[in-house]
Amino acid sequence: MVYLECMTTAFTVGRVARLAGITVRTLHHYDDIGLLTPSGRATNGYRSYDETDIERLQQILAYRELGLGLDEIARAIDATNDIEVLAEAQRRIRERLDRLDRIAANLDSTIEARKKGLHMTPEQRLEAFGDFDPEEFADEAKDRWGGTPTYDESVRRTSSYTTDDWKRYRAEASNLDDRFLALMDAGIGAESDEAAQLVDAHRSLITRWFYECTPDIHAGLGAMYASDPRFRENIDKAGAGLAEFLSASIAARYRD
Amino acid sequence: MVYLECMTTAFTVGRVARLAGITVRTLHHYDDIGLLTPSGRATNGYRSYDETDIERLQQILAYRELGLGLDEIARAIDATNDIEVLAEAQRRIRERLDRLDRIAANLDSTIEARKKGLHMTPEQRLEAFGDFDPEEFADEAKDRWGGTPTYDESVRRTSSYTTDDWKRYRAEASNLDDRFLALMDAGIGAESDEAAQLVDAHRSLITRWFYECTPDIHAGLGAMYASDPRFRENIDKAGAGLAEFLSASIAARYRD
DNA sequence: GTAGACCATCCCGTCGCGTGAGGGTCAAGG
DNA sequence: CCTTGACCCTCACGCGACGGGATGGTCTAC
Numbered sequence: 001m002v003y004l005e006c007m008t009t010a011f012t013v014g015r016v017a018r019l020a021g022i023t024v025r026t027l028h029h030y031d032d033i034g035l036l037t038p039s040g041r042a043t044n045g046y047r048s049y050d051e052t053d054i055e056r057l058q059q060i061l062a063y064r065e066l067g068l069g070l071d072e073i074a075r076a077i078d079a080t081n082d083i084e085v086l087a088e089a090q091r092r093i094r095e096r097l098d099r100l101d102r103i104a105a106n107l108d109s110t111i112e113a114r115k116k117g118l119h120m121t122p123e124q125r126l127e128a129f130g131d132f133d134p135e136e137f138a139d140e141a142k143d144r145w146g147g148t149p150t151y152d153e154s155v156r157r158t159s160s161y162t163t164d165d166w167k168r169y170r171a172e173a174s175n176l177d178d179r180f181l182a183l184m185d186a187g188i189g190a191e192s193d194e195a196a197q198l199v200d201a202h203r204s205l206i207t208r209w210f211y212e213c214t215p216d217i218h219a220g221l222g223a224m225y226a227s228d229p230r231f232r233e234n235i236d237k238a239g240a241g242l243a244e245f246l247s248a249s250i251a252a253r254y255r256d
Numbered sequence: 257m258v259y260l261e262c263m264t265t266a267f268t269v270g271r272v273a274r275l276a277g278i279t280v281r282t283l284h285h286y287d288d289i290g291l292l293t294p295s296g297r298a299t300n301g302y303r304s305y306d307e308t309d310i311e312r313l314q315q316i317l318a319y320r321e322l323g324l325g326l327d328e329i330a331r332a333i334d335a336t337n338d339i340e341v342l343a344e345a346q347r348r349i350r351e352r353l354d355r356l357d358r359i360a361a362n363l364d365s366t367i368e369a370r371k372k373g374l375h376m377t378p379e380q381r382l383e384a385f386g387d388f389d390p391e392e393f394a395d396e397a398k399d400r401w402g403g404t405p406t407y408d409e410s411v412r413r414t415s416s417y418t419t420d421d422w423k424r425y426r427a428e429a430s431n432l433d434d435r436f437l438a439l440m441d442a443g444i445g446a447e448s449d450e451a452a453q454l455v456d457a458h459r460s461l462i463t464r465w466f467y468e469c470t471p472d473i474h475a476g477l478g479a480m481y482a483s484d485p486r487f488r489e490n491i492d493k494a495g496a497g498l499a500e501f502l503s504a505s506i507a508a509r510y511r512d
Numbered sequence: 513g514t515a516g517a518c519c520a521t522c523c524c525g526t527c528g529c530g531t532g533a534g535g536g537t538c539a540a541g542g
Numbered sequence: 543c544c545t546t547g548a549c550c551c552t553c554a555c556g557c558g559a560c561g562g563g564a565t566g567g568t569c570t571a572c
Contacts, residue, residue, distance in 0.1 A: 010490070011378070014518065019379060021386035024519090029560060043489060044568060046519055054378040058366070061385045065359060069558070086367050093360045097353065103321060104349045110314070111342050122267070122310040123275060129317045130277035233299060234266070270549065280550090285529060300537060302550055326528075519568070526561075537550070542543105 010042075011049040020057060035074050036060060062089040066096055102128040117162040153211040169209050176201060177238040180246055184239075190248035199253040202246075215254055222250025266298075267305040276313060291330050292316060318345040322352055358384040373418040409467040425465050432457060433494040436502055440495070446504035455509040458502070471510055478506025 013024045030036040031047065036056055038047040049057075056077065063073040066089075077085050106128035113120050161169075179198055188194055199218075206213040206221075213221070225231045226247035235243040273280045286292040287303065292312055294303040305313075312333065319329040322345075333341050362384035369376050417425075435454055444450055455474075462469040462477075469477070481487045482503035491499040 012519075019382045019386055021382075023561080025560065025562080028521090033559095042519095044519075045521095046568085051378060054381055058381040058385075061382075062359060062363060065356065071558090083367065083370050086363055086370070090360065090363045090367070093356055093363065097356050097360065100321065100349055100353050100356070103318060104346065104353065107318060107342055107346050107349065111339065111346070114339050114342070122307060125310055125314040126275045126277075126317075129314075130275055268550075279530085281529065281531080284552090289528095298550095300550075301552095302537085513572100515572085517569085517571105520566080522564085524561105524563090527559095528557105530555105530557080532555090533553085535551080538548090540546090540548105542545085 010040075011054070013047050013049075016049050016054070016057065019054075020061060022061075030060070030070075033070060035070050059085055059089065062086070062093065066092045099128075117164050119161050119163050119166060157210060172205060174238070176205060177242065180242060180249070181239045184241065184245050190245055191252045195249040196253045199249050202250070218250060219254045222247045225250075266296075267310070269294075269303050269305075272305050272310070272313065275310075276317060278317075286316070286326075289326060291326055315341055315345065318342070318349065322348045355384075373420050375417050375419050375422060413466060428461060430494070432461060433491075433498065436498060436505070437495045440497065440501050446501055447508045451505040452509045455505050458506070474506060475510045478503045481506075 011019075013027050017024045017027055027036070027047070031038065036053060038049045039053050040048040040050065042048050059077050059082070060073055063076055064070075068076070076088065080088070106125075110120060110125065112118075176198065179201075180195075183192070183194055183198070203213050203215070203218045206218070225235055225243045232243040235246065267275075269280045269283050273283055283292070283303070287294065292309060294305045295309050296304040296306065298304050315333050315338070316329055319332055320326075324332070332344065336344070362381075366376060366381065368374075432454065435457075436451075439448070439450055439454070459469050459471070459474045462474070481491055481499045488499040491502065
């Protein structure tokens with residue numbers, strides 16, 4: 001306003017900070033690194049921000065909201081035409097809004113699932129956060145186990161299991177583990193009739209919960225339990241040597 | 257899955273990182289500070305994340321998105337029931353969405369104003385960022401200058417000025433400054449007829465752009481130009497001593 | 513003239529990782 | 543059997559964006 005300028009312009013740090021919802025320290029910092037240097041100083045040395053400074057601050061804050069680094073912000077603002085800067089900030093903010101929307105939706109369905117007792121896969125839980133890789137993981141699993149009908153069926157069936165279902169399955173499995181371990185402790189061998197009965201129970205368990213487990217498949221699975229360290233470690237959690245014993249029992253059952 | 261567990265569970269750091277769109281280092285960090293400790297380690301020492309870990313990570317990421325510190329996140333998750341945690345995260349995310357919406361709307365109107373050449377006040381530019389203080393600033397100004405009819409009128413009129421309007425005003429004012437400075441340089445006194453003419457032009461300028469500037473008001477304004485350091489500094493930017501000279505000229509004009 | 517609210521400049525501290533350095537693990541292929 | 547490449551591990555230093563205190567000047571306000 002020139003003749004009336006000090007009425008409207010000439011903001012001190014504190015005032016700018018309050019208006020913008022930031023701290024004085026932040027303005028000092030922006031001055032230090034040259035991101036927002038106040039256009040003037042009063043005779044007492046106080047920083048004096050004018051309207052153009054505020055305009056720049058507006059742009060800075062818009063970009064900051066997106067998590068850009070201060071140097072990136074500086075480049076973004078200084079490089080291009082100022083209306084372009086705002087429009088770009090606009091676009092980025094809208095992207096951000098989309099992301100938050102996805103996350104909110106994800107939490108929604110997580111809460112829903114939790115209420116209904118439904119189970120969610122890890123991929124479902126994290127899909128809103130990763131930038132996007134719809135298949136990548138499923139592919140990884142398929143490369144190893146998949147393409148086979150048993151794998152596919154298992155995926156289909158387990159996808160609708162609730163958390164309670166999983167609990168019940170785990171209880172059943174744990175019970176079976178204990179019975180195997182009891183045999184081991186009692187010194188009853190893997191070739192015994194008792195072991196053969198438990199093997200049948202094991203096959204039935206897998207068929208009921210995952211896929212049609214034929215004797216052939218079961219034999220293959222049993223071999224893996226002992227040889228593949230991933231299965232082995234996992235099974236041995238229930239008791240040391242269980243993987244070996246289970247594998248031997250299965251092998252004995254189908255040996256004839 | 258117990259017997260099939262290694263097919264689905266047992267994620268390595270890299271896999272979790274890819275799924276969640278974060279870096280391995282971040283997972284290491286969360287492990288270091290105890291925010292997310294993998295539920296197990298493989299025999300080779302590799303971190304092994306299971307489904308419950310992923311669930312926790314989901315909650316962590318949701319909170320992180322809001323800019324909470326990691327210790328706050330830990331407290332939020334550990335303190336309360338887990339479904340409550342998710343619901344709370346939900347609420348915070350929605351707040352965040354609101355804020356971003358406000359900022360986007362603000363940028364919208366800024367861009368619109370820019371296109372139409374309209375002028376925006378600093379308060380308008382920053383209102384979306386500050387937590388909220390609708391009046392605070394206006395109050396500050398009013399405490400000093402306001403309540404007076406001249407101030408109110410000035411606010412009313414200038415609020416509709418475009419940036420071009422401001423440019424034209426500044427040009428006029430700058431021109432007037434130069435003419436005053438020319439008198440000073442020529443050694444023509446503040447009591448001269450030439451100065452009196454310029455004083456009238458100055459009063460007319462203020463009346464045309466801001467408010468009905470009566471001789472009384474003008475005299476008061478002139479006194480302030482010299483005495484109030486804020487006015488003085490601002491006016492002296494155009495030329496050292498201008499505030500003093502202008503003030504003296506105005507005083508002389510109305511002395512009779 | 514002194515109290516309280518601002519302002520200034522230094523400068524060390526913190527948080528959330530980034531980024532090597534230095535080294536083991538593990539299928540896959542020559 | 544050895545290598546290559548893609549993983550994994552543990553230090554440990556560094557950095558960006560401020561926070562926050564120390565120390566001291568400035569400015570209305572009673």
